[in-house]
Amino acid sequence: MSDLTPNTFDRIATPARPTPARVLWTADGIARRIGTSPDYVRDTLAKIPGSPVKKIGRRYCAIEADLIEFFRSYPDNSQLIPIEPIERSANKTDIRGHEDMALQKKAAG
Numbered sequence: 001m002s003d004l005t006p007n008t009f010d011r012i013a014t015p016a017r018p019t020p021a022r023v024l025w026t027a028d029g030i031a032r033r034i035g036t037s038p039d040y041v042r043d044t045l046a047k048i049p050g051s052p053v054k055k056i057g058r059r060y061c062a063i064e065a066d067l068i069e070f071f072r073s074y075p076d077n078s079q080l081i082p083i084e085p086i087e088r089s090a091n092k093t094d095i096r097g098h099e100d101m102a103l104q105k106k107a108a109g
Contacts, residue, residue, distance in 0.1 A: 021063045021064070021065060022063070022064040022065070023061055023062070023063055023064070024061060024062050024063075024064050024067065025059060025060075025061050026038075026059055026060060026061075027039075027041040027042045027046075027060045030045075030053060030060060030061075030062050030067065033064065033067065034067065034071070041053060041060060042060065046060060050070070051070065052066035052067045052069075052070045053067070
């Protein structure tokens, strides 16, 4: 065991420099970081109260640490993705209905 010198004490007692905050720019950059689409960032995440995503001019930005903390501490994650029921009727066909039929045909054969 070595003696505690003033220089050794200074190295131990001096706090490490904080790393600067990393700013994520553009909806695409934010989306890549959290694994979603830019549309989700623009249309949903930026509109949630308390969201770390901000719009400056025409660009979206977020501090990476705040973004990750937001997802870790959000009280009810079901509010992050709004789910809208799809209404279908025999008289009406929408684009989503066509997509479903195409997927069913593809899966069947």
